[in-house]
Amino acid sequence: xxxxxxxxxxxxxxxxxxxxxxxxxxxxxxxxxxxxxxxxxxxxxxxxxxxxxxxxxxxxxxxxxxxxxxxxxxxxxxxxxxxxxxxxxxxxxxxxxxxxxxxxxxxxxxxxxxxxxxxxxxxxxxxxxxxxxxxxxxxxxxxxxxxxxxxxxxxxxxxxxxxxxxxxxxxxxxxxxxxxxxxxxxxxxxxxxxxxxxxxxxxxxxxxxxxxxxxxxxxxxxxxxxxxxxxxxxxxxxxxxxxxxxxxxxxxxxxxxxxxxxxxxxxxxxxxxxxxxxxxxxxxxxxxxxxxxxxxxxxxxxxxxxxxxxxxxxxxxxxxxxxxxxxxxxxxxxxxxxxxxxxxxxxxxxxxxxxxxxxxxxxxxxxxxxxxxxxxxxxxxxxxxxxxxxxxxxxxxxxxxxxxxxxxxxxxxxxxxx
Amino acid sequence: xxxxxxxxxxxxxxxxxxxxxxxxxxxxxxxxxxxxxxxxxxxxxxxxxxxxxxxxxxxxxxxxxxxxxxxxxxxxxxxxxxxxxxxxxxxxxxxxxxxxxxxxxxxxxxxxxxxxxxxxxxxxxxxxxxxxxxxxxxxxxxxxxxxxxxxx
Numbered sequence: 420x421x422x423x424x425x426x427x428x429x430x431x432x433x434x435x436x437x438x439x440x441x442x443x444x445x446x447x448x449x450x451x452x453x454x455x456x457x458x459x460x461x462x463x464x465x466x467x468x469x470x471x472x473x474x475x476x477x478x479x480x481x482x483x484x485x486x487x488x489x490x491x492x493x494x495x496x497x498x499x500x501x502x503x504x505x506x507x508x509x510x511x512x513x514x515x516x517x518x519x520x521x522x523x524x525x526x527x528x529x530x531x532x533x534x535x536x537x538x539x540x541x542x543x544x545x546x547x548x549x550x551x552x553x554x555x556x557x558x559x560x561x562x563x564x565x566x567x568x569x570x571x572x573x574x575x576x577x578x579x580x581x582x583x584x585x586x587x588x589x590x591x592x593x594x595x596x597x598x599x600x601x602x603x604x605x606x607x608x609x610x611x612x613x614x615x616x617x618x619x620x621x622x623x624x625x626x627x628x629x630x631x632x633x634x635x636x637x638x639x640x641x642x643x644x645x646x647x648x649x650x651x652x653x654x655x656x657x658x659x660x661x662x663x664x665x666x667x668x669x670x671x672x673x674x675x676x677x678x679x680x681x682x683x684x685x686x687x688x689x690x691x692x693x694x695x696x697x698x699x700x701x702x703x704x705x706x707x708x709x710x711x712x713x714x715x716x717x718x719x720x721x722x723x724x725x726x727x728x729x730x731x732x733x734x735x736x737x738x739x740x741x742x743x744x745x746x747x748x749x750x751x752x753x754x755x756x757x758x759x760x761x762x763x764x765x766x767x768x769x770x771x772x773x774x775x776x777x778x779x780x781x782x783x784x785x786x787x788x789x790x791x792x793x794x795x796x797x798x799x800x801x802x803x804x805x806x807x808x809x810x811x812x813x814x815x816x817x818x819x820x821x822x823x824x825x826x827x828x829x830x831x832x833x834x835x836x837x
Numbered sequence: 838x839x840x841x842x843x844x845x846x847x848x849x850x851x852x853x854x855x856x857x858x859x860x861x862x863x864x865x866x867x868x869x870x871x872x873x874x875x876x877x878x879x880x881x882x883x884x885x886x887x888x889x890x891x892x893x894x895x896x897x898x899x900x901x902x903x904x905x906x907x908x909x910x911x912x913x914x915x916x917x918x919x920x921x922x923x924x925x926x927x928x929x930x931x932x933x934x935x936x937x938x939x940x941x942x943x944x945x946x947x948x949x950x951x952x953x954x955x956x957x958x959x960x961x962x963x964x965x966x967x968x969x970x971x972x973x974x975x976x977x978x979x980x981x982x983x984x985x986x987x988x989x
Contacts, residue, residue: 775894780838780894781839
């Protein structure tokens with residue numbers, strides 16, 4: 420077995436994830452390398468979900484009975500865990516959504532309906548980047564179309580980094596919001612937050628960071644980032660699907676208008692008008708994903724018990740190893756940074772002329788699960804002149820042996836279509 | 838799934854490249870980025886040519902090649918019968934084991950039977966066939982629609 424410095428005790432960790440023992444296609448061992456799409460869930464999270472439904476299930480923030488109070492305490496307890504996990508100054512800055520897409524749409528809609536000084540209108544500009552996931556492109560396109568605002572973006576360098584050479588021309592006095600990804604889901608690039616935030620603050624623009632591929636993999640400190648909003652999702656960090664987070668600075672959440680209206684987000688309602696509850700409840704209309712929030716809380720406990728700094732070191736060691744091993748495969752071209760420097764554990768590549776669909780299918784026949792396609796980041800594929808990529812992405816339970824299996828699998832793919 | 842016939846068509850495609858046509862369509866598979874530009878040329882209701890250019894996986898490319906081989910030279914009602922039979926096979930979720938009658942209609946295209954077990958790949962196999970149907974409707978207008986009604 421390959422020993423690398425910084426690796427976690429994956430043998431012990433993998434025992435927490437029952438699904439990793441699965442066999443597929445007539446007895447082949449599952450090699451799960453699609454963690455950037457969604458992570459697997461440890462027993463601790465699965466137990467928290469079933470325990471919630473078996474013992475505590477009730478609607479939250481209403482009713483005076485025991486179950487309602489316990490369910491509320493668990494749901495709000497999950498908010499405390501998230502706040503600690505991201506070093507939020509206040510728990511009231513943590514809004515639960517259903518996923519990162521909803522979090523980003525929420526920001527776009529807050530700004531679209533806001534009064535001055537936040538209002539996005541036809542005289543203002545929105546800035547994103549060419550490496551965004553569609554969830555951080557389309558909400559801003561919609562906002563631009565509806566308000567007449569101009570949408571601008573940073574391009575990419577040939578080696579998969581943001582091209583910030585025109586930073587001062589892209590972010591100007593007209594910019595109201597700069598929204599960008601912290602770690603790219605397709606390129607793996609870790610972006611230089613500080614330079615962008617500094618320029619945005621110079622011109623008085625708000626900053627929104629999509630941390631969907633960061634929160635699961637590295638320590639995340641919203642205060643250190645210096646952003647105004649940070650969005651991420653639970654299911655990529657060992658939590659269940661159906662739960663996402665938007666963190667926002669308290670004064671903004673107080674000033675900005677609600678988006679979805681309904682139960683739970685109000686203070687008083689008459690037939691003529693309503694007043695709203697304070698944040699975060701102002702932004703959580705309707706019955707929230709309660710069990711899912713509890714599950715996310717359990718996932719955070721699990722990740723904390725291992726340590727985000729240790730998970731980061733583990734994935735960095737794996738990424739270094741994977742970049743080296745993949746470099747040995749003939750005709751393989753990594754799309755994105757070609758070293759492990761400032762790079763996350765998602766690696767996209769092309770393999771000669773073999774279409775990624777075919778690569779993925781033949782790998783699947785060997786039990787190896789990867790993602791193929793444009794990864795909801797089609798502009799990146801257009802930028803690099805490729806129809807799609809194959810992506811392998813690792814997590815805390817991934818092993819060097821699985822990278823070896825991938826490399827062997829790719830050799831088989833080459834022979835098959837060669 | 839990767840039958841020898843499919844790999845052969847993928848490596849040595851029939852009729853690839855764009856030539857003159859009566860109508861041109863561009864179809865994409867948004868889930869994976871497969872694309873095809875396809876032209877049809879009719880001589881009355883006989884298919885004089887189906888030409889195409891595209892990018893995509895072996896399944897989508899081989900399927901376009903098989904389509905060209907099967908449909909060029911056929912009269913529209915017969916071509917529509919082949920298209921409908923292929924559609925039926927591809928939507929069968931692996932439940933149809935092609936019999937002799939089906940094999941007679943589909944020829945090389947029966948090799949795609951295995952693909953129907955993979956929902957993610959069915960669209961790849963159907964891409965060129967849907968493009969052909971669309972292009973035919975555009976090229977023949979009412980005449981195409983009439984022929985379609987007769988075979989329905």
